[in-house]
Amino acid sequence: MTSTQHASTTDTDVAGQQANPADAILRRLATRAMGLTGADIERVVREARLKARRGKRLISYEDIEEGIRGNRLPVPYDLRWRSAFHEAGHAVVHHALDLGPVRGLNIDTGQGGGYNLVGFHLRGTGARDWYENMLTMLMAGRAAEKLVLKRISSGSGGSDGSDLARATRVAFDMERTLGLGTEHPLLYRPHRDPATVLDRDPELAARIHGMLEVALDRAAVILRRRRPTFYALAKALFEAQAMDETAVLQILRDGDPPP
Template sequence: MIGTQDHREDNNAKLSSIVEGDGLVETSAVEAKTVRDAEVPRHDVLRRLATRAMGLTGADIERIVREARLKARRQKRPLSYADVEAGIRGHRPPVPADQRWRLAVHEAGHAVVHHALRLGAITGISIDTPEGGSNTISFANGGSGTVEWHNRLLVLLMAGRAAELLLFKAASAGSGGAEHSDLGRATRIALDMEQALGFGGKLPLLYLHHRDPTPVLSHNPDLAARVHQRLEVGQARATEVIMENRPVFDRLVRELFDAQVLDGEAVMAILTSEA
């Protein structure tokens, strides 16, 4: 899934102001360290929490920290990283390893293609949201509006599915299932290219308005075939881009699988490395 909002910087400031003075503790399997210790700088802990909180509002964070603080006080102990992280995650059970690996592959595919096609900045990736996985991205200058630009958007949207097919030889339903899904958005873009943007294979000068792609495509096999061909070309190109950047892709999958959430700085360090 692809999103276009980034709240990390605001979340960092919000978390800092809320937990100030609480002596936030990072729990570890080996020992517990306060963020005042030199080994665990406070800003590093807050940055990790802010990355976890990508997509949440300031009000969400205030509520989560307030509930975590009350829990810690009832148990007569300092507020911990684990307390706040559990609240951010909504106390959801951990994602099974096989599902987490597939999500990491899918989202890494989107990220690698977005970067390789120079579409804009990546400000974060998560495989631990209620919806599954998410790339938070921006588009350089909002796009040029050309046919080449729209074709690159199709490549980006098909990249998650392409990555799954490349590694698993089969795709999950994660790319589809809803209007705002990868396949839902890609289908609408491809249909717009055929009927509304002047890029169509037949009668390109006609502007044909449509509210819902489903009845339009269901009752016009020829149009559906042209739209589907655009999606096939996008998926094929996405596969090529991932294969061309395979070492970086593999590294991003591994690190995303381990961390579950990576901020933009961490993602870009991987994408610009020699892997």
């Protein structure tokens, strides 16, 4: 299973306007294309145009979607469920903590991993609780696997862009460069290679690991409290394999507590 990849955007607020059909199609295509490179997309469009030309018709959305899916291998049943729970966990916690909109989810990668595209509100950024919420969201995929499957996979780690790598970097910066640490918070101590510092400073490593443990436990609490929503989103994602913002938000809002 590959590491979960995240892309993010910055928003001042979640748009509540209804998009026109063309926008909806573009969002669906963008969701389907998560994880593809620019060269991959260029090849898909070129092949779709060729197919339409041979059929003496205009290129259609279905041509492009079929081309995207044709570039990916089928994901085994068990890995597909694991990816669905993992990505649903991120989405539910991101929404519960009101970090911003969830733009799309995709587990149709052909590699057993998943992608999520999330946005972040500008309000609250920079405060310690905002960073703690970020850590909680980043650890939510791992918490989801543990909660449902009772086992942890390597899907949270394995690369510099993985959940564990990003969470470790956030916690490292809190301790060393953002003035939010528990030891010498006024010292600005950047380093290009946090892993080297952590290997040489077991006390710092223990503090950062403790922060990640707290975030993991907090994510698990949120998922247990919103279990019906979490399960509903995972099931929908398993079946659809790719969901745009509208589809995700409908399920997430159904699980919101009453005002």
